Amino acid sequence: MRSLRWNFSLRLRRSDESTVRFVRTLVVLSLLLCASNLLSQEQTQDRPKFEVDLSELQKEIDKVAAKPYSLGGFLEFQPTLLGIDRDSTFYRLKFPRRNQGSTFDQYNFRLRLEGAYKKDIFSVFFKTDTLVRNEFEGWDEDTKLFEAYASVKPSPSFILEAGKKVMKWGKGYAWNPVSFVARPKNPEDPEEALEGATVATADYIRSFDGPLKTATLTAAVVPVYPHVNAKSGELYHTNFASKLYLLAYDTDLDFMVFTGESRTTRYGFDFSKNLTTNFEIHGEFSVVNNFKSKFINETGRNFSTEREAISYLLGLRYLTEKETTYILEYYRDGTGLSRKQMTDFFSFADASYRNFVATGNKAGLVRAAKLAKGPYGNPNPMRDYLYFRVSQKEPFDVLYLTPALTAIINPNDGSFNVLPEITYSPLTNLELRLKGAILVGRSHTDFGEKQNDYRLELRLRYFFGL
Amino acid sequence: MKIALFALSVMLLFAQPALSLDGVAILKQVDKNLQPESFESYRKLINIEPNGAKREFLLYTLKKGNDKIASLFLSPASEKGRATLRLGDNMWLYIPNVGKPVRITSLQSVVGGVFNNADIMRLDYNMEYDVQNIVDEKNEYILDLKAKTTTVAYDKLKMWVDKKTVVPTKIECYAATGLLIKTLYFKERKPFDEGILRPSIIETDSPLYKGYQSILAYANVKKRIVPDEVFTLEFLAKIETIR
Secondary structure (H helix, E strand, C coil): CHHHHCCCCCCCCCHHHHHHHHHHHHHHHHHHHHHHHHHHHHHHHCCCCCCCCHHHHHHHHHHHHCCCEEEEEEEEEEEEEEEECCCCHHHHHHCCCCCCCCEEEEEEEEEEEEEEEEECCEEEEEEEEEEEEEECCEEEEEEEEEEEEEEEEEECCEEEEEEEECCCCCCCCCCCCCCCCCCCCCCCCCCCCCCCEEEEEEEEEEECCCCEEEEEEEEEEEEEECCECCCCCCCCEEEEEEEEEEEECCEEEEEEEEECCCCCCEEEEEEEEEEECCEEEEEEEEEEEEEEEEEECCCCCEEEEEEEEEEEEEEEEEECCCCEEEEEEEEECCCCECHHHHHHHHHHHHHHHHHHHHHCCCHHHHHHHHHHCCHHHCCCCECEEEEEEEEECCHHHCCCEEEEEEEEEECCCCEEEEEEEEEEEEECCEEEEEEEEEEECCCCCCCCCCCEEEEEEEEEEEEEEC | CHHHHHHHHHHHHHHHHHHHHHHHHHHHHHHHHHCCCCEEEEEEEEEECCCCCEEEEEEEEEEECCCEEEEEEEECCCCCCCEEEEECCEEEEECCCCCCEEEECCCCCCCCCCCCHHHHCCCCHHHHEEEEEEEECCCEEEEEEEECCCCCCCCEEEEEEECCCCCEEEEEEECCCCCEEEEEEEEEEEECHHHCEEEEEEEEEECCEEEEEEEEEEEEEEECCCCHHHCCHHHHCCHHHHC
16 A cells, blocks of 8 residues: 555654544534535526526537647645554554554645646646645645657647656556566555656557558667666666557457567566457456565575566456446556465565564564565555455436545455445535545455455545646 | 229328338438538537526537537536547447547437437438328328337437428437436527528427426537548547647
8 A cells, every 4th residue: 555655754643633633633624625515506596497508508618629738637636544553563663663543644635736738649647646644644735647658640640748747658457577677556546646757758650441540660779877767767768669459340459569678578468358348358468477475484584586587467347237346357467476475475574563563673573574665565465366356436416426436455365455435525626525444354464464454535626728 | 993092002101101201301301400410519508407496517518420429528627538439339438537448229318407418419310210190181191210229318309390491390219118217308400500590599398307407508619520530549648739
């Protein structure tokens, strides 16, 4: 989980104080929202019967059509309450002393800004993300340039782009083993924007009549240097990635490759197809050559292996007549850790913690904490996962309301994460999301050893545009 | 008597194909009168709730030939940049945050409300439906249409066509079970491309959404032929650049 990467200190508020502050914030926000919604309804009820004013529409279109630029984004406020599992491995690695409270409250303010400008065959685009956080440590701010690239389009068949951009490959909803260039997405929130990679790309697109309708070849240059994609592998190399997309027999097909000195060569394939008007299937397959896996045994001794890592994903999306959507995915991560490797890590961390408590020696604990920042601390570090999501569009005739329930299950150890949520848009450009997470698992299991037992967050987003 | 029976048999033999032929011709004329084969347009989609609250979406749309249509959301800010593409039976939705197109189905709705994806990305009726029956009323034809394949969103349509203008005034959309899903009303003919009069407003209501109403208003419908490559997944995120 993302929260595992936070650098918590030992200065924590008392848990009851955190909960009270969080609940108080929720109550104030709820009252404000109810008031704004009622006001909005009162205003609309006073209006005469709605009729389309075509001349007003024409004016609006003329204004939009003449504008070569756009600027917009959203403002977000997200209070979060985190329930801590004080006996979990990841909690102990972050907070070796046990005198903390059982809950944290956290208040995130976010500004996402994006803009574009076009002239003839040229266009530019940027997207920034600024996060201001208030928690027990005080205030913190982080601004990132998510995307900034220029595009030249001599014809709709040929597009050249250079800069920082997101290249999301793959058909999976929660995971994408074939996404060789983009950063991994968060399976708990897979639709969130990601920071891009600095690349130069060329797309060549052709359309045809017949069973093969579209073919697109994408080629990308991916430099890895100290200030450019520095975390994308070995430095001082330029790498190449390519993808061939085909729409054949009403099926999306992609074939991709990544090669270079920064990372070992990897190949991928994906597909997606609508079997009926309400049933879609998709899948991904990838091979990573000479994948180096580093792990420890229960005493902390280092091991490493090199192998071909084969990953795959199979999924479906089904929509019922009552507009309930089901998404189901099975993910086999060939680069993931085995059950034994994970259990050994937990055993080593436990032993290091006991040693620290008994002797005050932090050496083992520091090493385990360092390992937790690598593959052991990934959101989904092991080899097999199931993803299930059910969402209901506009139940009880309430427009723009979508309740959903998501489960991420580790079948290797039986642990799981359940995420109920309700998304609602009471006003144009205002979106609310109340989301929870309940992590369930025995000792020495994937979700059982995460830092949190539960999480509750309310997200308010107000979109704006110029 | 034998001659009369023979004549009747010949009439019956040819009666059905002749009716069917008329129906196909009328349906093709309906399609021609509703929108050009290839065009660009701006559309405003308005969802109205029982309490009068409304939400508006402005879309830019490109259509080419019988099986290609793409739309880009221009407003509100929360939807800006979303784009949809339809190639025959294939439909995709591009959401800027998600960063890649995902397959969607015709019965879903990308905007909520009464219109679904098949309504917003509608192809010509004669491409998706066969004429099963025609009733010749005083001022209108009533066409019973049956979906050509199971991949079409509505199994059956009942279409009221004005004889004088050969445009539909009302269409009822039915599921395979016979359930009335929604009714479309075509209103306010306006001169669009080359002065051709076409309905500029489509209203819809549904017994499944009692009290709710959705409206699609057309503006700036112009003939425009763009390369086929515009109707591809790679180009979906870049439609704004050719608007």
